[in-house]
Amino acid sequence: MIKNFTFQSPTKIIFGKGSIGALKREIPLDKKVMLLYGCSSLKSSGAYDAIKKALAERPEVFEFSGITSNPEYEYLLKCIELVKANKIDYLLAAGGGSVIDAAKFVALAALYEGEPWKIIESFGACTNKAIPLATVVTLPASGSEVNRDAVISRASKKAKLPLGNPAVYPQFAILDPELTFSLSSEQTANGILDTFVHVLEQYLTYPVNAKLQDRFAESILTTLIEDGPLAMKEPDNYEARSNLMLSSSMAMNGFLRAGVPMDWATHMISHEITSLFGIPHARALAVVIEPYLSHCKEKKFQKLLQYSRRVWNIYETDENKAVDASIKMTMDFFKSLGFKTKLSDYNLTDKDVEKITKQLVSHRMVKLGEHRDITPEVVASFLLP
Secondary structure, three states: OOOOOOOOOOOEEEEOOOHHHHHHHHOOOOOOEEEEEOOOHHHHOOHHHHHHHHOOOOOOOEEEOOOOOOOEHHHHHHHHHHHHHOOOOEEEEEEOHHHHHHHHHHHHHOOOOOOOHHHHHOOOOOOOOOOOEEEEEOOOOOOHHHOOEEEEEEHHHOEEEEEEOHHHOOOEEEEOHHHHOOOOHHHHHHHHHHHHHHHHHHHOOOOOOOHHHHHHHHHHHHHHHHHHHHHHHOOOOHHHHHHHHHHHHHHOOOOOOOOOOOOOHHHHHHHHHHHHHOOOHHHHHHHHHHHHHHHOOOOOHHHHHHHHHHOOOOOOOOHHHHHHHHHHHHHHHHHHOOOOOOHHHHOOOHHHHHHHHHHHHHOOOOOEOOOOOEOHHHHHHHHOO
16 A cells, blocks of 8 residues: 655756756846856866856956865865855756755755754754755766755765755756767766666565556666666767666656655665775665575565566566566666675775665664664675675
């Protein structure tokens, strides 16, 4: 039976060619804006010039750049200081999930009177106020542009932790597929895999007869399988880029999770791998998913069987073989995108697995999975190379 739920998606999506021009009307003229972005890619894509043109009527637009993948807490403290000093009252994040996540944290921390790290330690629960923000997406992957979630890293604590707060739903998101034409094959692949796993974590649990959510999840997965390789082969293919961009947003706007059990264990484990060993997020996901699904095969069996039939078109009459084939085809798809899929591919050993489990304990990630039965000890058992 589908569980009771409340669903709200307050973020306006503005999609299509030239949609950056909407910034002019969407951000009130009386707001003092700070633009947050990463490094040179925003300028090489043409998004920076388009944003500046759209905001040209404003007397001044402040900027904070240099935000990297896995946005770093200490670096963002500088942004918080600038926001406070200049009395910024609107944030515009232009980039991928890291920049958007950074903006969400800054939006909360700039109005928070305590130590900003408490926002992370409480997973976002210690405050309910944030500066309004909006986004221009140039790297579709996280879906952060349409939800209340973020992930922030702190190197000094070897931490990469999630937060969620309804105050940081972006007011709107600009989705122009042409802004993704300049992405490298690796960046494109990372976005495909991250989106794919986001869907699996809301879909591959146990059946509750949520037919609409299931079909929606399956449609996103099949779209990624069809158009992901096409976008990598033809970077300027507008249709393929459009479908990837919309898939990323729809995977994380909250509808797939409405009324269904979820399992975010893969993401929580991969966060520790990234924070400890510097392996990029999508690459870390790629080494966790196969051993995890194999370990959880029995408890996820019915949904894995459905996945094999509907997504991979596997009609093997032996259900056990069909499920095994679905896991193999998933990993073959990831490999076709250029991903390594084993910890040993990164020269990680059993001692490194011990470090991962210790980090899970220190970050209170001790009861993961839809049944809350994935303990650090269980993680060690299936991650051991």
